[in-house]
Amino acid sequence: MEILSSLATGFSVALTPTHLFLIFLGTLLGTLFGALPGLGPINGVAILLPICYTLGLPVESSLIMLAGIYYGAEFGGRISSILLNVPGDAGAVFTCLDGYPMAQKGLAGPALALSGVASFVGATIAIVGLTFFAPLLAKVAIYFGPSEYFVLMIFAFATISALMGTNPVKSLIGLTVGLIVGVVGVDSTTGVLRFTFGEAELYDGFEFLIVIVGFFAVSEIMLMLEHHSSDDFEMPKITRIYITLKELLTCKWTMLRSSAIGFLVGVLPGTGASIASAVSYTIAQKISDKDKTFGTGDMRGLAAPESANNACSGGALIPMLTLGVPGSGTTAVLLGALMLYNINPGPMLFVEQPLLVWGLIASMYIGNIMLLIMNFPMVRVFTKILQIPYWLLVPSVIVLAFVGVYSVNMSTYALFLTIILGILGYFLRKLHYPMAPVILGFVLGKIMEDNLRRAFAMSGGEVGIFFQGSVNWILWSLTIFILFVPMLAKMVVRRYQLKR
Numbered sequence: 001m002e003i004l005s006s007l008a009t010g011f012s013v014a015l016t017p018t019h020l021f022l023i024f025l026g027t028l029l030g031t032l033f034g035a036l037p038g039l040g041p042i043n044g045v046a047i048l049l050p051i052c053y054t055l056g057l058p059v060e061s062s063l064i065m066l067a068g069i070y071y072g073a074e075f076g077g078r079i080s081s082i083l084l085n086v087p088g089d090a091g092a093v094f095t096c097l098d099g100y101p102m103a104q105k106g107l108a109g110p111a112l113a114l115s116g117v118a119s120f121v122g123a124t125i126a127i128v129g130l131t132f133f134a135p136l137l138a139k140v141a142i143y144f145g146p147s148e149y150f151v152l153m154i155f156a157f158a159t160i161s162a163l164m165g166t167n168p169v170k171s172l173i174g175l176t177v178g179l180i181v182g183v184v185g186v187d188s189t190t191g192v193l194r195f196t197f198g199e200a201e202l203y204d205g206f207e208f209l210i211v212i213v214g215f216f217a218v219s220e221i222m223l224m225l226e227h228h229s230s231d232d233f234e235m236p237k238i239t240r241i242y243i244t245l246k247e248l249l250t251c252k253w254t255m256l257r258s259s260a261i262g263f264l265v266g267v268l269p270g271t272g273a274s275i276a277s278a279v280s281y282t283i284a285q286k287i288s289d290k291d292k293t294f295g296t297g298d299m300r301g302l303a304a305p306e307s308a309n310n311a312c313s314g315g316a317l318i319p320m321l322t323l324g325v326p327g328s329g330t331t332a333v334l335l336g337a338l339m340l341y342n343i344n345p346g347p348m349l350f351v352e353q354p355l356l357v358w359g360l361i362a363s364m365y366i367g368n369i370m371l372l373i374m375n376f377p378m379v380r381v382f383t384k385i386l387q388i389p390y391w392l393l394v395p396s397v398i399v400l401a402f403v404g405v406y407s408v409n410m411s412t413y414a415l416f417l418t419i420i421l422g423i424l425g426y427f428l429r430k431l432h433y434p435m436a437p438v439i440l441g442f443v444l445g446k447i448m449e450d451n452l453r454r455a456f457a458m459s460g461g462e463v464g465i466f467f468q469g470s471v472n473w474i475l476w477s478l479t480i481f482i483l484f485v486p487m488l489a490k491m492v493v494r495r496y497q498l499k500r
Contacts, residue, residue, distance in 0.1 A: 010358025030072020098301030126314025178441020218422025262308030266315025277305035
């Protein structure tokens with residue numbers, strides 16, 4: 001009853017005219033960012049965060065709008081995947097496998113309709129899970145001390161290195177880059193200058209907005225300039241934009257199963273929609289693909305990743321809100337947004353900022369319904385947007401990004417730093433280094449360092465404090481499991497194949 005009462009309070013916040021407009025605007029813009037190839041939720045939030053902050057929006061209003069962009073982009077990523085075979089973001093890669101073949105068969109409309117329903121189901125299950133699971137985890141996390149938070153950060157980094165991307169080593173290098181960028185400036189404890197190279201402008205370190213706009217928006221623009229424009233694609237014709245009940249029922253168990261998988265994957269720190277969609281698609285293929293139709297336009301192969309990546313976006317908010325540990329790259333940006341407003345996410349957030357938390361959760365219920373209603377009649381509009389020439393799209397995005405950075409910092413030096421980080425991000429991406437670990441390392445590094453020092457201050461410098469208590473032992477066990485079990489499993493499989 002306490003949770004339902006809190007949720008009712010959240011709806012009183014979310015249902016104000018201003019917040020309803022911001023929910024609609026956020027979900028609409030998010031869908032557009034998701035639909036445009038290469039942009040996705042991280043870039044959408046990164047580009048619009050400085051604008052929200054500059055306009056002086058209250059923290060709950062900014063977070064509601066940015067969250068709308070986040071899960072709206074997960075909805076929108078399916079559009080270019082189905083129509084052009086070009087994923088809107090990494091989480092939509094597996095949508096291409098069966099979505100595009102359906103479009104080639106003349107089923108672009110039903111494919112878009114099915115993906116919209118699957119996205120709605122996945123997001124709804126995730127929001128319900130967020131509503132009931134997050135407050136329970138927050139109550140447990142209240143008992144976390146500095147040593148528990150430090151070990152939790154190690155577990156988060158281990159999860160990122162083990163699960164993000166095809167190369168864990170590159171994920172670790174990305175984490176290291178983020179950690180190095182995060183420690184630039186004056187050490188708040190000792191007053192020592194770190195990596196400032198005599199530049200006074202770096203004494204305060206890198207602003208969060210500079211980092212995310214540089215690493216994501218600027219580097220993405222540079223990559224977009226290398227690719228062909230959407231004019232090179234022939235847009236499939238869209239006839240009916242609905243799906244029949246019979247078609248929907250064939251996918252019901254796939255959607256429910258994939259939504260649960262996506263939600264659980266999202267709760268793990270540092271995983272993201274790409275892993276959720278990959279795992280759900282693989283499991284759906286093993287369970288349902290008896291006729292070997294996956295990859296040729298099977299509706300279940302489309303429903304699985306779409307349910308999972310939208311469920312993952314809701315699940316990823318749980319560790320961010322309750323533990324202060326982002327569950328994905330985009331939630332790392334949202335975590336930084338809260339820090340801009342001097343709000344520290346963690347277990348006390350539900351106690352100290354109940355209107356913020358429950359207003360956000362309630363807005364997700366409303367935004368999810370808005371997205372379902374919006375995505376059917378506006379499908380043809382979104383397909384026209386995909387045909388925007390890159391000579392117009394690229395300058396528009398970069399102007400938005402730079403105006404946001406300059407308006408917050410009022411410094412041309414900040415623009416130069418943004419460009420430098422953008423060039424660094426461009427080369428990292430060209431070398432196939434995942435960018436999400438970079439931003440996670442930047443955001444979590446400072447939290448990790450602060451808790452390390454607090455733990456040592458409490459123990460008088462004794463390392464044993466990190467091995468005291470059941471919580472620490474559970475976290476260490478999970479860290480070892482996540483790091484070594486996949487490696488051992490690969491060794492066993494390889495040895496078994498050699499024997500055969």
